[in-house]
Amino acid sequence: MARRVILLRHAAPQVNSSRDPHDWGLSADGHSAASGLRSRMPVSATFAASDEPKAIETLRAATDCEFVVDGRFGEVDRPREPISDAFRAARRDWVAGALDARHDGWELPDLVDVDVS
Numbered sequence: 001m002a003r004r005v006i007l008l009r010h011a012a013p014q015v016n017s018s019r020d021p022h023d024w025g026l027s028a029d030g031h032s033a034a035s036g037l038r039s040r041m042p043v044s045a046t047f048a049a050s051d052e053p054k055a056i057e058t059l060r061a062a063t064d065c066e067f068v069v070d071g072r073f074g075e076v077d078r079p080r081e082p083i084s085d086a087f088r089a090a091r092r093d094w095v096a097g098a099l100d101a102r103h104d105g106w107e108l109p110d111l112v113d114v115d116v117s
Helices: 028-035 051-063 086-095
Strands: 047-049 067-069
Touching: 028 051, 047 051
Parallel strands: 047 067
Antiparallel strands: none
16 A cells, blocks of 8 residues: 655744754744644644654644654654754755764764654
């Protein structure tokens, strides 16, 4: 039987340079955007979120369905980094496997658990 998997990234977080990104919740715009997904979310599905507040808040705003919280869906393990405009490029390069000094101490892409069985 074929399965359809829908990946939903968390909505825009409330960036707070004094807190670890793992602990960020959603911004007001993030809550609004996630709520706007309600009409597009399947009514019969199994939902899962990482243990990060921004991910949990995204699913709570996007659906009334119960969901599983699993820390393995969390962000890449990496040292805390300064808040800057360059963060998107560093993350995209990590996904693409283009690692450099910006990724020192980051979890290696080959070690990311992607078992979906």
